[in-house]
Amino acid sequence: MQKRLVLDEGQIEIILRRFCHQLIENHDDFDNTVLLGLQPRGPILLDKLVKLLEEISGVKVLSGYLDATFHRDDFRRRDFPLKANETKISFLVEGKKVILVDDVLYKGRSVRAAMDAMIAFGRPQKVELMVLVDRKLTRDYPIMPDYYGVRVHTLESQYVLVEWAEKGNEKDAIWITEKVNP
Amino acid sequence: MSQLSTKHLLGIKNLTEDDLQLILDTAANFKEVINRPIKKVPSLRDITIANVFFENSTRTRLSFELAEKRLSADVVNFSSSNSSVKKGETLVDTVNNILSMKVDMVVMRHSSPGAPHFLSRNVKANIVNAGDGTHEHPTQALLDSFSIKEKLGDVAGKKIAIIGDILHSRVALSNIFCLQKLGAEVMVCGPSTLLPKHIASLGVKVELDVKKALQWCDVANVLRIQLERQQIKYFPSLREYSLYYGINKKLLSQLDKEIVIMHPGPINRGVELSSDVADSEHSIILEQVQNGVAVRMAVLYLLAGTKG
Numbered sequence: 278m279q280k281r282l283v284l285d286e287g288q289i290e291i292i293l294r295r296f297c298h299q300l301i302e303n304h305d306d307f308d309n310t311v312l313l314g315l316q317p318r319g320p321i322l323l324d325k326l327v328k329l330l331e332e333i334s335g336v337k338v339l340s341g342y343l344d345a346t347f348h349r350d351d352f353r354r355r356d357f358p359l360k361a362n363e364t365k366i367s368f369l370v371e372g373k374k375v376i377l378v379d380d381v382l383y384k385g386r387s388v389r390a391a392m393d394a395m396i397a398f399g400r401p402q403k404v405e406l407m408v409l410v411d412r413k414l415t416r417d418y419p420i421m422p423d424y425y426g427v428r429v430h431t432l433e434s435q436y437v438l439v440e441w442a443e444k445g446n447e448k449d450a451i452w453i454t455e456k457v458n459p
Numbered sequence: 460m461s462q463l464s465t466k467h468l469l470g471i472k473n474l475t476e477d478d479l480q481l482i483l484d485t486a487a488n489f490k491e492v493i494n495r496p497i498k499k500v501p502s503l504r505d506i507t508i509a510n511v512f513f514e515n516s517t518r519t520r521l522s523f524e525l526a527e528k529r530l531s532a533d534v535v536n537f538s539s540s541n542s543s544v545k546k547g548e549t550l551v552d553t554v555n556n557i558l559s560m561k562v563d564m565v566v567m568r569h570s571s572p573g574a575p576h577f578l579s580r581n582v583k584a585n586i587v588n589a590g591d592g593t594h595e596h597p598t599q600a601l602l603d604s605f606s607i608k609e610k611l612g613d614v615a616g617k618k619i620a621i622i623g624d625i626l627h628s629r630v631a632l633s634n635i636f637c638l639q640k641l642g643a644e645v646m647v648c649g650p651s652t653l654l655p656k657h658i659a660s661l662g663v664k665v666e667l668d669v670k671k672a673l674q675w676c677d678v679a680n681v682l683r684i685q686l687e688r689q690q691i692k693y694f695p696s697l698r699e700y701s702l703y704y705g706i707n708k709k710l711l712s713q714l715d716k717e718i719v720i721m722h723p724g725p726i727n728r729g730v731e732l733s734s735d736v737a738d739s740e741h742s743i744i745l746e747q748v749q750n751g752v753a754v755r756m757a758v759l760y761l762l763a764g765t766k767g
Contacts, residue, residue: 353506353764364488
């Protein structure tokens, strides 16, 4: 299978630091801001960001994991339902600025479902989207990220593979591959 | 795997261990959902579910209806007491008439064992058994196992005593299948007249002495005496039953350990359970009721999402 490296470990580290400084610039001391990692792959990125933000600014940002499986628009359109993941949010988002964090923005459908799921925890003052990889040409919904690490031009037949050392991979890396069954 | 091996929930007997784990895992996700400020998800918004109850029920029916509404399904309720069943309509005709109004799933309770199995072979809809006579009550067993897992961390390796009227209980049979598939040890306990003759062939321990059963178990699932199903006298009086098989605080204090008390409801206070036990910290009866909604949401979600 052909793989093309998009970001290596060092480049991901630089992007994460840039994200932290952009967030600090826009959200000051995070007094009224929370971060939500979108399951299943957003929480790894979220945990890295929260740790790095604490290192840089000394602030422990309020964060949680959000699963949107029950809000997806492809239920009963797939052969079988997707397995849900844990939602772990110990606060309400009512009146707060929420930053949704995910690894890859593809069609925009997961983000739409996530915003739907998020509303169950209150009406936020503002919602922003942060993704590591923005697949610019494959969007189904009018959703754009407020913060992105890298913007790539990919085809539907391609897949963006995100590897994290925390998940047993050698190093953090992001690749573009061809789908096995496009 | 995120798919059930069946398109109907007729009983626990025909489910695999993977099916049970998938239902329990999904129920844990729905338990979180029903504790949110907004307790509703849109998954089943294009599904219509008929609750067809040929036998009385309050809690199971309410629990199913809440589960359906929290999944955003459209719900119609049917009870045989005020229907054309009284005019001689057959079960298949009754259900096919309901289905012709574009109903996708049927939740059915019936006094005849096997009625949902029969229906599943004759109508085009997902069938969920909400209790068929003295046969099975699968969602009750699932919520019992979910409650045990939630309280004790796991079902595997735990000792569960089912105490009371085993002979007339569909809850007992479904629980035996479910607990054994999940790796628990099961004991049944009750007066010999209320224990089925060959129950030991299911691989359960049989005990007549309630004190010994309580001393053995980690969890006591106490069942109601089902007087409405008893055509003959199985014991001299409720008072005598209570004296020998009723569980009270004094009995529990004689044990050298703490055990968990469960009951599928409705409780006959002062008969199988005294009030001081039913309302004590040992009891997880109200948790069972809450878990019932989450488990039923999981079952409906997984069945609706599985293409037949």
